[in-house]
């Protein structure tokens with residue numbers, strides 16, 4: 001088997017500082033630009049917790065960790081067991097590994113939000129965008145995603161697919177084999193157009209998503225999140241809120257006019273299906289104050305979703321380039337699933353016809369091979385491929401939590417009030433639950449194991465777990481798998497511009513610029 005991932009990757013700690021925090025944030029994925037290096041409270045004061053030894057002449061573990069994350073954590077686990085203290089990224093943490101990780105995620109006295117606030121001071125900045133739901137532990141954003149987005153994926157999927165496909169065509173298009181394919185030095189730019197347009201169509205609807213200013217907001221808000229130091233001068237997030245307000249106002253007025261007209265004529269008003277409309281329809285339920293507040297909440301959703309999904313889908317393409325031998329299987333699966341669905345629909349049509357019943361528009365043959373949510377769900381090899389990308393790529397130390405009380409773990413170790421813990425992802429993602437050869441990339445590792453990439457647990461933590469587990473993961477996975485499917489069906493080859501840089505790119509961290517481009521070749 002290939003072992004591209006088992007070696008070390010090197011990155012200077014200062015570079016790493018810019019990118020290491022985001023996976024722990026979820027909500028604020030671009031804080032890599034914003035880290036405030038004030039020391040946080042540090043590790044637990046329980047004297048039974050061992051301190052990891054430092055290499056001669058070094059005062060923190062940063063260098064050893066960044067030289068080879070897996071080797072460092074393996075050494076510590078072997079020498080000290082599952083819980084140990086380290087000096088990392090300008091602060092100190094108690095590292096939690098193995099089974100006790102669950103105890104962190106399932107205990108509300110461990111707060112990831114407090115840990116991030118302590119490190120970056122970004123809660124205030126985030127709160128500056130909204131007027132309601134500003135309580136520290138508010139669940140409103142979580143509930144909004146859980147109740148409005150995830151259950152309606154089947155409804156949103158056609159427009160997601162349309163936007164992904166349209167923007168792929170526009171940004172990348174045909175890459176003729178006879179011209180040696182097309183080199184794209186920054187594939188992230190292609191993916192950000194695809195993801196931003198798809199998300200915009202779901203969040204604010206097609207009329208507002210037509211505005212280039214709005215799409216630019218979807219793309220740039222995560223980066224601008226880093227400019228929070230200017231909060232008192234010109235808050236860049238407020239500028240983005242205003243862009244949304246300006247674009248939304250005429251559309252909302254027109255929708256109101258149409259609704260009033262429908263009522264007057266006694267016909268049913270066809271409610272637009274986007275998240276903004278749902279916000280307006282549930283204005284009181286979500287305690288919104290005004291349109292600015294609605295747009296502020298939309299901006300938080302944009303912050304949580306666009307950058308994370310763009311970054312992960314970009315990384316997915318590099319894995320596809322690194323492991324071309326699996327592309328045929330992914331294409332074959334796609335064709336088999338679509339063939340099967342086409343046949344099933346044909347049988348349904350024949351059955352209806354034999355009973356003399358009408359065939360409704362949903363069953364029209366022109367939709368037989370659509371990449372519907374149901375079709376994408378059946379693509380279990382693609383799902384496993386994406387899950388394996390996450391398993392391999394996810395930052396090894398991530399998802400820090402602040403202890404709000406003294407908390408005794410099942411091992412008897414006490415995490416003292418005010419201290420910070422950080423999760424050892426290596427122990428989770430390379431543990432015994434993962435099967436064999438855990439340091440290798442095995443894309444079909446999860447096929448037939450009832451472990452779709454949306455299923456979080458102590459063996460799979462890129463979306464966190466427990467009460468705060470990412471509620472947007474169903475949408476994210478729908479988009480990631482669809483992007484994978486489109487790539488496989490449209491391009492026969494994806495190659496890395498500079499193969500020497502491949503190993504570094506595969507283990508790049510969220511938000512980190514990729515060190516080399518990709519060459520795409522269209523299918524003939």
Ligand code: HEM
Pocket residue numbers: 023024025026027112141142145149301304305306308309312461462463464465466467468469470471472473475476
């Ligand atoms: C590849 C894409 C994504 C990744 C890797 C990701 C990752 C995460 C992580 C690690 C968390 C923190 C979980 C925890 O604290 O235990 C989180 C939280 C969150 N994510 Fe995502 N996310 C992604 C996409 C999305 C999308 C598309 C949305 C919205 C549609 C979203 C909305 C949220 C929200 C609202 C939270 C806060 C949940 C809470 O605190 O209760 N995310 N995400």
